[in-house]
Amino acid sequence: MSLWQDFSTHDGKLMHKWPHYFPIYERHFSWYRNKSLTFLEIGVARGGSATMWQRYFGPLAKIVGIDIEEKFKEHEAPGIFIRIGDQSDEKFLQSVIDEFGVPDVVLMMVVTAWITSRRPSIFYIPRCIRMPCTWSKTCTPRTGKNTVGGGVANPDTFIEVSKRFIDQLNADHSRGQIEPTFITRQTFGISFYDSVVVFEKGDVWRKEVASAGHKPIFGR
Numbered sequence: 001m002s003l004w005q006d007f008s009t010h011d012g013k014l015m016h017k018w019p020h021y022f023p024i025y026e027r028h029f030s031w032y033r034n035k036s037l038t039f040l041e042i043g044v045a046r047g048g049s050a051t052m053w054q055r056y057f058g059p060l061a062k063i064v065g066i067d068i069e070e071k072f073k074e075h076e077a078p079g080i081f082i083r084i085g086d087q088s089d090e091k092f093l094q095s096v097i098d099e100f101g102v103p104d105v106v107l108m109m110v111v112t113a114w115i116t117s118r119r120p121s122i123f124y125i126p127r128c129i130r131m132p133c134t135w136s137k138t139c140t141p142r143t144g145k146n147t148v149g150g151g152v153a154n155p156d157t158f159i160e161v162s163k164r165f166i167d168q169l170n171a172d173h174s175r176g177q178i179e180p181t182f183i184t185r186q187t188f189g190i191s192f193y194d195s196v197v198v199f200e201k202g203d204v205w206r207k208e209v210a211s212a213g214h215k216p217i218f219g220r
Contacts, residue, residue, distance in 0.1 A: 002026065003056050013075070015048030024193050028200075029105065034058040037104040040096070042066045042087050047075030054079055064100055162197050165190055172207055 004022040007015075032039075037060070039053055044067035054063050054077075063080045065072070066087055076082045081100070085092035087108070097103075154160060167174070168183040169190060183190075188202025 003029075003052070006052060006055055010048065010052060012051055013048035014046035015052060016045070017049070018195070020194055021196065024196055024198070028191075028198055029056070032057055032061075032105060034060065036060040038062045038064060038100050038102075040064045040066065040100075040103040040106045040108075042106070042108040044069075044072040044075055044082055047072065050075060050080045050082075051077075062100060064096065064103070066096065158197075162190070162192070165199075 002022075003025055004019070007017060007022065033056065035058075037057065039057060039061055041049060041053065041063070042065075044050065044065040050063050050065050054061060057063070059079070061079065065075065065080065065082045067082065067084060068086050070084050073082050073084055083092075083096055083099075085095075087093065165183050165187075167178050168181045169187055171178040171180040171184040186201055186203065188200045188204060191198040191200070
């Protein structure tokens with residue numbers, strides 16, 4: 001069963017998802033199915049999302065949810081762990097990493113992305129999907145309304161920061177015009193979708209032209 005089919009037939013705890021996210025999820029998450037992994041989702045709400053991810057990833061997955069409201073602790077279940085705290089609190093995020101290890105996958109909203117982009121040593125993970133309200137700094141998940149300004153071409157919005165990450169990803173080929181950052185050194189690729197940015201961690205340590213085969217012999 002696909003993730004979209006699971007969502008469409010879900011009859012348990014309430015959850016909210018944009019339909020076009022599901023092909024993105026499948027593209028980037030399918031490799032992790034039925035493997036041992038830690039999946040971290042920031043935002044628990046009614047608890048339906050955590051149960052969906054548990055069904056999708058299988059019995060070896062640890063599903064960790066973070067939320068600021070104490071009442072959502074009730075959604076804990078075998079294999080589903082809920083930790084209560086503020087996602088903008090660096091010490092709290094570090095305590096989650098200390099307890100569960102560095103997550104294999106993180107699904108987050110923009111406000112945490114601001115922390116990770118500035119302090120990668122705290123919370124930069126192998127594969128992460130960040131869901132921005134494209135031209136705003138942050139947004140409310142259910143309405144998508146701006147809460148902290150925004151605007152097209154505003155350099156402080158997440159989408160503009162993400163665009164600059166493309167240059168940082170290719171800094172080694174800029175002939176010194178762009179200073180390498182953690183994006184250059186710790187990121188294999190960045191994928192952009194409608195209101196979703198995916199960062200895949202990896203170290204492209206070999207940056208040289210490779211050759212194979214024999215040198216052609218002309219005149220024969």
